[in-house]
Amino acid sequence: MIGRKTFPRGGVHPYERKSLSEHKRIWNAAVPSECIVPLQQHIGKPAEAQVGPGDEVREGRLIGKASGFVSASVHSPIPGVVRELREVYLANGLATTAVVIDLQGEFDRLGKQQMAAEWRDRDVKSLLTSIRKNGVVGMGGATFPTHVKYTLPQGKTCDWMILNGVECEPYLTADHRLMLEMTDQVIEGLEIAARILDVEHVAIGIEENKPDVIEEIRSRVKERRLDFRVVILETKYPQGGEKQLIKAITDREVPSGGLPIDVGCMVSNAGTLNAVYEAVVFDKPLMERVVSVTGGAVREPGNLKARIGTTFGELIEECGGLAEIPQKVVAGGPMTGFAVYDLDMPLIKGTSGILALTAREVNEAPRTPCINCGRCIAACPMGLQPTALFKYIDHEEYEPARALGLSDCIECGACSYVCPAHIPLVQGMRIGKRIARKKG
Ligand code: SF4
Numbered sequence: 001m002i003g004r005k006t007f008p009r010g011g012v013h014p015y016e017r018k019s020l021s022e023h024k025r026i027w028n029a030a031v032p033s034e035c036i037v038p039l040q041q042h043i044g045k046p047a048e049a050q051v052g053p054g055d056e057v058r059e060g061r062l063i064g065k066a067s068g069f070v071s072a073s074v075h076s077p078i079p080g081v082v083r084e085l086r087e088v089y090l091a092n093g094l095a096t097t098a099v100v101i102d103l104q105g106e107f108d109r110l111g112k113q114q115m116a117a118e119w120r121d122r123d124v125k126s127l128l129t130s131i132r133k134n135g136v137v138g139m140g141g142a143t144f145p146t147h148v149k150y151t152l153p154q155g156k157t158c159d160w161m162i163l164n165g166v167e168c169e170p171y172l173t174a175d176h177r178l179m180l181e182m183t184d185q186v187i188e189g190l191e192i193a194a195r196i197l198d199v200e201h202v203a204i205g206i207e208e209n210k211p212d213v214i215e216e217i218r219s220r221v222k223e224r225r226l227d228f229r230v231v232i233l234e235t236k237y238p239q240g241g242e243k244q245l246i247k248a249i250t251d252r253e254v255p256s257g258g259l260p261i262d263v264g265c266m267v268s269n270a271g272t273l274n275a276v277y278e279a280v281v282f283d284k285p286l287m288e289r290v291v292s293v294t295g296g297a298v299r300e301p302g303n304l305k306a307r308i309g310t311t312f313g314e315l316i317e318e319c320g321g322l323a324e325i326p327q328k329v330v331a332g333g334p335m336t337g338f339a340v341y342d343l344d345m346p347l348i349k350g351t352s353g354i355l356a357l358t359a360r361e362v363n364e365a366p367r368t369p370c371i372n373c374g375r376c377i378a379a380c381p382m383g384l385q386p387t388a389l390f391k392y393i394d395h396e397e398y399e400p401a402r403a404l405g406l407s408d409c410i411e412c413g414a415c416s417y418v419c420p421a422h423i424p425l426v427q428g429m430r431i432g433k434r435i436a437r438k439k440g
């Protein structure tokens, strides 16, 4: 057991609001009568449709096949008949084709006993195949295909596998509940990842604001006689950023433009490791996830296990509906999530939260000129100068922005959070990074 740790630079302490849902047990959302299942729910190439209108599908059938090295397969969350393939917009503004399925017929898995398969005598290749075949991606929002992430590039080795149990975004409690209620599954998912990567050290990083999780994980790790370190982390945003977490736990610094694997580390969150466990032990495709549906405008905030393709509106209804008209609905957390304007948008693999926020919670104010207070610089965990970067981006001067480290921005939103002038700094960084990338 190592003491309370954190990252050294910047960081903020946003109002948490986790109490709205952190003590609510996960419950199963009603199965929707239709599922809207996008073929692009991950970073990389979209999956290729394997079905067309009129096709019958079983629960868990492959409906979109991974179409390149960085891609992930997509499966039917319900049994039914494909009504159509149509274009939908995701919360991040991306347009993609979705398979729309009308519920019909028998479930193959739901309500049925599943047989656990032994994995310890299987080789690494076959474990990776199970993860790839079942469409597992990073479920904290990054959505990078997990089988690609766990396949080490030539010449690289990994000696640390880290469970990111931080969930530092305000409001979100899905991983908190998962670690508390499905502790063994998450830990076994971590064992599988550690075995694939053949690591020397395994660590579980948890913020100190989750004492119940710390206790439960410690006790299960001890009972299972695992040599896993439970690391208590200071409650500070963005403690769950991969680079910040690695620094806090291993004291290694991921280089500018680099990846965790460049310093021998791999990080996955609880939702992803639970999906890894289910893919390997039950050969179960990633077709449902736990999502926090919360915010002051939701009547009964909570954590739901819901089928991919269920609409945001249905999930909010499941939580008693709206108590008032929200000022803003956000997919993901309030710091890094995306505002959405259509409650018919479907839940996807990377949706960790659906927040319906009141005007008081959003606390919007008009933008005023920068007063050069330097708060954004003090808050930035990457040691950047958000104010200068924003000015360059505002003037479409991408080269100097790049020279000042724009690509190192992790889009955490800490700068926007502290800015007294309400300058949309993180939105500027996002757009600036996208354009700078396009310009090569
Ligand atoms: S969004 Fe980027 S610039 Fe702003 S605090 Fe985070 S890392 Fe720094």
Ligand code: SF4
Pocket: 369, 370, 371, 372, 373, 374, 375, 376, 377, 386, 387, 418, 419, 420, 421, 422, 423
């Ligand atoms: S926090 Fe806002 S007002 Fe202060 S220096 Fe940064 S951009 Fe300017």
